[in-house]
Amino acid sequence: MTLPFDAKPIPVRPDLATALGSFDEAAVLQQLDYWLDRSNNQIDGQSWVYNTAEDWLMHFPWIKSNNTIRRYFNDLKKRGLVVTGNFNRLGFDRTLWYTIDYQRMLAFKKDFYQKIPEDLKRIFTEGVKGPHPAARRKQAAKKVTSISPESPNGSPQNCVTNTREYPENKSDNNTETVIPYKKILDYLNEKSGHQFKPNDYNCKFIRARWQEGCRFDDFKKVIDNKCAAWLHVMTRDGRPLAQFLRPSTLFGEKFVRYLEEASAENSDFEPRQRMQNISRARKPDYGIRHEVVTDWAKIYENFNDTIDISDEELREQLRNINPDR
Incomplete structure (x- = not known):
């Protein structure tokens, strides 16, 4: 019997999640590593991938906002594990490029394994034996020393590892037709x-x-x-x-x-x-406006073509209108 969900799982290394103190950050880092391995963007011998926060968010449907995904990447940058750059040809294009400092990753792993207890180290390297490891996991978690983001050079801070469990991917499987x-x-x-x-x-x-x-x-x-x-x-x-x-x-x-x-x-x-x-809401319907156009031809017929006034009288009327003339 397997879980009735169709999406492929995103594997996360438990030792990486424990070292980072975050399941989500481990998932983000491993997904970045996955795409770097398949990237054709080579700059100075280093593989890079570029993505907006919105695009990254589509890889992790349980993460709810762009700000959250940005916070994870910023935290990984503070640790020195992720490096960003801008290699866009257009000046206004601010899309970030990402890569992993694998040398820093090796040092990060070495420092972490030097500080964890032997029983937890065996769990990471050999796997959990037996169906009920809860007691051992609880005991080991009390002893874990994780590396905080404020100590990118490896200065440890003692704290209990706090990871967030992987939530269910509640996708809709009641689709009428199979997606082609x-x-x-x-x-x-x-x-x-x-x-x-x-x-x-x-x-x-x-x-x-x-x-x-x-x-x-x-x-x-x-x-x-x-x-x-x-x-x-x-x-x-x-x-x-x-x-x-x-x-x-x-x-x-x-x-x-x-x-x-x-x-x-x-x-x-x-x-x-x-x-x-x-899509955008439709504009309100204000109806059709009707206007009557003046029939100037009929109005012109009512005018007398002859003006029964002398030139002197006309000049006098103009002077009354404009006394300066």
Whole structure:
């Protein structure tokens, strides 16, 4: 019997979580390590990945805010484990790039293992033996010395390790139809020439839009429209726009706007109710204003073409209007 949840688990090393004093920070650090291992962005021989806080948040659905994910990264930076930079070609692009200082990680691990008791060290290296390790874990936790963020150089502070348990991922499994991840990504690959795979990262964007009510035809419209607009087009700094034909861009928060753009040329297009729930509110209907245009032709007919007044009388009237003349 297994847990009835479909998402792939995010493995977290218990010794890393204990050393950091945070399950979440360990998950963030391991996820960063995962993507660095697969990154093609090499700068001075070092692998880097770049992401906004919003993009990172999609990796950890139980973390509730951008500020929280930023706090975790800032804490890892204070420890010297994570390094950030800005290698964006556009000056206004403030997206951060991330890498791990693996030399610092080795020193961090060595310092941690030198300070923990032998019984806890055996748990980390050999695993827990027996089905009821609660008593041993409780006893070992009292002796743990974790490295605080205020001591990045390894100066220890004695404290009881406080980790947060992994919450259940309460995803909705009552979907009427199976989400066609592979079908959507295969279509994107066919149109864009890329080779995106249905891994956890790419599928998160598809799943988010699917749960909002979008279906395959909607994804197809966005893919067709953006491939037609971005393929073989370069940015001002010489970068191909085709690099943005990726799930995180096409199926992200701007998906609804892209869908509306793709459907704008269709005269019978009407936004669906599901789009109204996630897009901007419609403007109020003030009705139609009717105004009567003056018929100047009829008014002109009522004027007498001849003016029965002498020039002297006309000049006198003008002087009364403007005495200075």
